[in-house]
Amino acid sequence: MLSFDITDRNIRFVKGVESNGKIKISSAATLNIDENLIVNGHVKDAPAVATAINSAIKMHKMPDKEAIVSISSNLTIFKEMTVAKVKNQELQKVVKQQMQAELNLDDTYSVSYIIVGDAERTDENSEPGYRILATACPNEIINSYRDVFKLLGIPLKSLMIGCNCITKVLLADTKIRSKMPLLAVQIDNNFISLNLYERGQLSFSRFASIDSADYGYSPDYVFEAVNENIFRMLQFHRSRNTGEVIENVIFYGDTKDYVRLTDELEKLDLKTSLINVPPQIHGHENLEFSLYANAIGAMFKRNKEIEKINLLETDLGTAVKNKIKNDSSGNLILVGLLVLAGAFAAGSFIVQKARLSGVQKQVKEVQEFINSTDTKNKLTHHAELLDEKAKVEAYYNSMNNAYAAYRSQPVITGEKFDVLRETLNKAGVEETKKKDVKLKEKNFPDKGLTYDNGIISLEIQCEASESMAQEYPTYAVRALLKAKTEKGTTPIFGAATYAGYTVEEPKLKEGQTARPEDEDVLKYNITLQLNGRESAYVAPETEESAENN
Incomplete structure (x- = not known):
């Protein structure tokens, strides 16, 4: 079995076999394809894609007689919904009809679904139902993959949306x-x-x-x-x-x-x-499992009682065509279907004619309701409410942005000042192994330090020999850029710079004939930029989150 995970720019495929819930992978490969051959999961050039896949299969020596495919597209529509409990053979029809009604879809979409669980009953009299996660996929996308594998001469057994493939891998853990x-x-x-x-x-x-x-x-x-x-x-x-x-x-x-x-x-x-790699999967040692997870997950067998996810089998017409193709009794089935269709059409005509007068009456009542003064007043009121909602949302966004901007401002605290002092005291000690190369407490600027809008400026004085004069400021800047508070996860300072330095030679004391070099005093100015407390970035809201707020 060949299993493909196909996206717009990459095709990842594995060769393997599934047996008794276990999967054995024998080989894997990745094919990078040109732009616009596949757009939003829709194969635009089936011959080119088929040729590329065929070449990759031959290159990696991975021929096989069957294929399954996982696809990804933003043209697919996901919908959570509750449907009434019906017989399994009727559920596919009920789900499709409800999807079409709620999303205004036509027959150009195929609908697959999984049963998530039983729906919560609002009261004792409510009807039991299923919680369904349904997916609608355009038929033209499905047919484009049929065309590709028809050109390849490899029977396409299953076509699934990627989210349904990865689920098996995750739940196997x-x-x-x-x-x-x-x-x-x-x-x-x-x-x-x-x-x-x-x-x-x-x-x-x-x-x-x-x-x-x-x-x-x-x-x-x-x-x-x-x-x-x-x-x-x-x-x-x-x-x-x-x-x-x-x-x-x-x-x-x-x-x-x-x-x-x-x-x-x-x-x-x-x-x-x-x-994680589930224990049911073997032969993964020579591939990056994270990249091939969808392709491997597609190989797991499905519980057809609750998972109708094969897009090739989501409509009656496809199932009948496959049955006719693979069964020698296909002609008899086709004749029987034609007879049943004729009888159904005749019965439908009689029933629909009887309903016509009732429908016409309902149309008249609905039209009168639409044109009534009460309806017009309600529509006007609704428009006013929408306008007020837009104003409130604009005000909320303005306040939210202002608060985010305020939270992003830097704040100087005593703890940060202590970290600054300690960092300067220790800077250069490890690099030079000279324990006397450090900031003197008495020389730490108390009046020379200035702070303005997140900028700290100060003059540093320390003992330093002439050979250390050019190195010590660099050590100090590097240390400050890494400095953090005890519980902090990000550096305190976003920038640290210095501009020049001076070395002052102390005057000779009484009785001295020569000046000790280690009494030189190094002076330089340093400027620090405090980081803000939080990012000013405000993530865009979804419609659901906006309504919740």
Whole structure:
């Protein structure tokens, strides 16, 4: 079996076999593809993509007779919803109809879903239902992958959204449940995929395309995008009012910024880790598991009672066509379906004709309601409320930005002043091994120190030989740039500079004929820039977080 994880610029694939819940990987490869061959998960040039995949398979000697594919696209739509409990064979139809109704979708979308659990009943009389996480994917995207693998001559057995693939990998780790609720974050140069896990299951998924242009062409745009999207998911989770708090984030994909992300997320009291390799997976030793996690996760067998995630099997027409193709009784099935379709059409005509008069009456009543004075007054009032809401939101943003700016201002404290004094006293001692090279307490400026808007200026005096005169200020500046308070995680000073120095020779004392060199006094001025208490950056809010505030 070949399993592919296909994104806009990278195709990662593994060759392996699944047996009794265990996966054995024999080889893996990565294929980088040209821009615009795949856009938002939609294959725009099937022959070119098929040719590239075929060349990679031959180069890495990975031929096989079947394929499964994991895809990522911001054209897919994720929706949490509650549906009534019906028979399993009817649930697919019910989910699709409800998705179409709630999101105004047509038949150009295929709908897959997983059953997250039983819906909470509001009272004893409420009907039992399922909590569903459904996904709608445009048929044109699905068909583009059919075209690619038809050109390759490899039967495509399954096509899944990436979030459904990684779930199997995460839940295979028995320790993961104790960390829930948690976020699993896939990092790529072109997108961020975030999955929220609660009560042992995937409960929400979000896919966000990213571009350096959206972050001022910053070289750190991926790092900034990950932080921003995690913050949005935290806000979204708070708005759900579940009573639980996300404390853990698991990263996979391109994790080169893992250490920096860990330091940044610690400020939000979040614990981070890299995705673990489940014990059910073997043969991973020679590949970077984090990059191939989706492709490997797609190979796990599915519980078809609760997971309808194969986009190739999410409509009746596809299932029938596959049955006809693979069954020698296909012609009989086709004839039977045609007869049933004819009978159904005739019955529908009679029923619809009877309903027509009732529908026309309802249309008239609805039109009268729309044109009524009461409805017009309510619409006017609604528009006024929206205008007031916009004003309140603008005021809130202004106050929030002002508060963030205030929190970003530097503050001088006694503790920071003590750290400054101690750092200057110790500077240069280790480098020179001269214990007498240090700041004299009596010479520390008490009146010469000035502070203005985060800038500290002071004159330093210390004993120094002529050979030390050029080195000591440099040691002092380096030490100050690393100085931290006892509980601080970031340096106190963002900049430290000095401009020139002087060496004063003390006058000869009475009875002295020569001046000891070690009594030279080194003087120089130093300027320090205090770092602010917090960053002035205010992350953009989601609609959910804005409403919650």
